[in-house]
Amino acid sequence: MPPFDVPEGDPFGPHNLPYGVFTPPGGTARTVGVRLGAHVLDAGAAALALGSPYASLLARPTLNPLLAAGRTAWSDVRRALTAWVTVPSHREAVAGMLHPLSEVRLHLPFEVADYVDFYSSEHHARNVGQIFRPDAADSLTPNWKHLPIGYHGRAGTVVVSGTEVVRPSGQRKAPTDPDPVFGPSVRLDIEAEVGFVVGTPSPLGRPVPLSAFRDHVFGLCLLNDWSARDVQAWEYVPLGPFLGKSFATSVSAWITPLDALDEARVAPPARTHPLLPYLDDSGPEEEPGGYDLRISVAVNGHVVSEPPFATMYWTAAQQLAHMTVNGASLRTGDLYGSGTVSGPGARERGSLLELTWNGREPLRLPGGERAFLQDGDEVTLTAWAPGPDGARVGLGEVSGRVVPGA
Structure with missing residues (x-):
């Protein structure tokens, strides 16, 4: 099938056109591309050829x-890209700039x-x-319904899908242990999330209001916040996650x-x-702040x-407003993550911590039971959202395989 003729129902048709960075077959340089079905358009080469x-x-x-x-530039570029692959x-002019995704x-x-x-998921919290x-009068902390709780992570360890995840080591101490020990995490977990990518900056000292969300946030992606639960449990009091998340x-x-994603x-x-x-x-006057994204965890x-x-209590606009309200x-x-996405059902939980109820109810998988991740396990998140005229908008998958630590 010619690369322009995307099969009907393909979630990566011209109604979607997500952005990425790739190296073409046989090349060494990186360039911006957009995904069209099973192909990638070299957007930079197309723009140069068409005098954009x-x-x-x-x-x-x-x-x-x-x-x-x-x-304004985001909208103009999107209109141009749509024309280049549909007119x-x-x-x-652009046919030779479409490369098979597999290559x-x-x-x-x-x-x-x-x-x-x-x-920001009430079900997760x-x-x-x-x-x-388990004995608390309310399972939520007192502040939870008043502000989006968050923490600062480590930008330098954000990696692209397909990157192997080395099992982290750190201090851990079970409640019955007399002293902490050091070694590889034995309770390695995932968190199914959505990440929001900021485009336009803001000046120091000026909060970003809810109404300016779409002026600053360019788009979103799937995100897996890998978590070493045993390291996290020992270190997080009183300042929150650190080495249990930053690897x-x-x-x-x-x-x-x-x-x-307007239809979503x-x-x-x-x-x-x-x-x-x-x-x-x-x-x-406020536009709907949630997004109907259907995520699968494998x-x-x-x-x-x-x-x-769609069940997330705090929206991305509220998260942006909160993290800038102090100036x-x-x-x-x-990049900011939504937090673990969980729904009300037992098969709608976005972490192994919840799915196995802290390891007490292991998952039964074809390769054996899992309370937490073992070396060699691969986790893949996929998602789609409602699009125009009944189409689906696909979100690029995010996957990672656990490998032993040094």
Whole structure:
């Protein structure tokens, strides 16, 4: 089938066009590309060949120049790319710039400036509370319904899908152990999340309001926040996650622009507590802040969970508003994670911690039971969202295989 003729129902048709960075077959240089079905269009080469004024943004080894260009440029570039792959008069000029996806090498699509992760699923937070505080009157912490809880991660260990994840070592101490020990984590876990990529920066000292979310956030991707639960449990009091999280965070090679997800926008769950003005999204002028993303989590090719992103209590716009309300600035390439996505059902939990109820109810997989991940296990997240005219918008998968530590 010719590369322009994407099969009907393909979630990576011209209605989607996610951005990535790749090396063409036989090449060594990196360049910006967009995915079309089972092919990748060299967007930089196409822009140069067609005399596009945005060639300087696309003929680059990273998405950061495009991210920094702002919302008007994002919209203009998307319109141009759509025309290049759908208008017959452009086919001859760009046909040679389409490469089979199976023959290219994909890279981390942008330079990560900073990384923040949130804790915004009520179902996840309640599950965690019930696991670790079973006698508490409320499984949520007192602040949970008043602000999006988050922590700062490590930008330098964000890796692209397909990168092996080395089992981390660290201190751990079980409640019954007299002293901590050092060694490889024995409770390695995953967290199925969605990552949001910041394009336009903001000045230091100026908060970003809810209404400016789409002016600053370029798009989203799937994200796996790998977690060493035993290391995390010993270290997190009183300052929160550190080495139990910072060893690796995997993201998809494809960034889906927000403009491709207009049909997937939904209202978030009903708020049960009044919100302070900077987080209040209940006004009639506010656009729906949630996204209907259907995620699947597979371990060694076996689907173990299907978390629904539409159930997330705190939205990406609220998260952005909260992390800048103190005047913290945004930088191009900032990445922030939604937090683990979990739904109300037992097969809608986004971490092994929840799926196995802290190891007490192991998963039964074709290769044997799993409480937490073993060396050699591969975890793959995939997702899709409703698109125009009944189409599906595919999000690029994120996968990683666990390998033994040194």
